[in-house]
Amino acid sequence: MRILDVTEITKQVKEMCIEANHFLSEDMCDAIAKATETEASPVGKQVLRQLCDNMQIAGKDMIPICQDTGMAVLFVEIGQEVSFQGGLLTDAINEGVRQGYVEGFLRKSVVGDPLIRKNTNDNTPAVIHYNIVSGDNVKITFAPKGFGSENMSRVFMLKPADGIEGVKEAILTAVKDAGPNACPPMVVGVGVGGTFEKCALMAKEALTRPLNKHSEIPYIREMEEELLEKINKTGIGPGGLGGTTTALAVHINTYATHIAGLPVAINICCHVNRHVTRVI
DSSP, X not given: OXXXXXHHHHHHHHHHHHHHHHOOOHHHHHHHXXXXXXXXXXXXXXXXXXXXXXXXHHHHHTOOSSSOOOBOEEEEEEETTEEEESSOHHHHHHHHHHHHHHHTTOOOOOBSSTTTOOBOSSOOSOEEEEEEESSSOEEEEEOOBOHHHHTTOEEEEEOGGGHHHHHHHHHHHHHHHHGGGGOSXXXXXXXXXXXXXXXXXXXXXXXXXXXXXXXXXXXXHXXXXXXXXXXXXXXXXXXXXXXXXXXXXXXXXXXXXOTTOEEEEEEEEOSOOOXXXXXX
């Protein structure tokens, strides 16, 4: 059994909050740079160049890539041979978020009650998803989510008879309805199967997959490639100003489901698809 003090979790989460909000992952940077070269619209190309400039300035001057530094979302994989000491794990994670957002001078966007709307002033509490796995490591993925794109999320409770074509239509409908509101070029995370809440969780987690990595399921990989092509033919374009780069990737995760249902969730992220992973 490995003993891990939760103060180490706090330290790592704090650093991840600051890192993710100032530096996009390499796959995202590469995808935007490539899109700048291939974008057919002059206006779209100009928007993409500005996004590249923004990323460089953010990293150089330590200014957040986007003013909306998001709500803190964390996926935590805990090896079942790890034992924590020094306090509660959830408290340690939230303390890391608090320190990261306060000391990193990141915008605090969380209200403690959804109706009373009083700001917590430290961006806590975080949204934390735990998963117990084998081994003695802790893997943390931090993915701050801005609400311009989060508000464009959709869940469709389809009938099994709707099949693959129904799933494709649901995804395209969500993207078209989002239009410029999701700050394209976007990354489209999709969850198919499970239950109402499971498909939404899969869609959110799909956004953290590297852009150059497709599903290992052959027919799902084909769907991802087909939908990316169709989305980029909608003409929404960078910044919603028209063009051939509306999305940078479509990632689909699947899970077993009930014989009577076909849940589909779409979670769109803007061009600032922030995520960072550390293994402790």
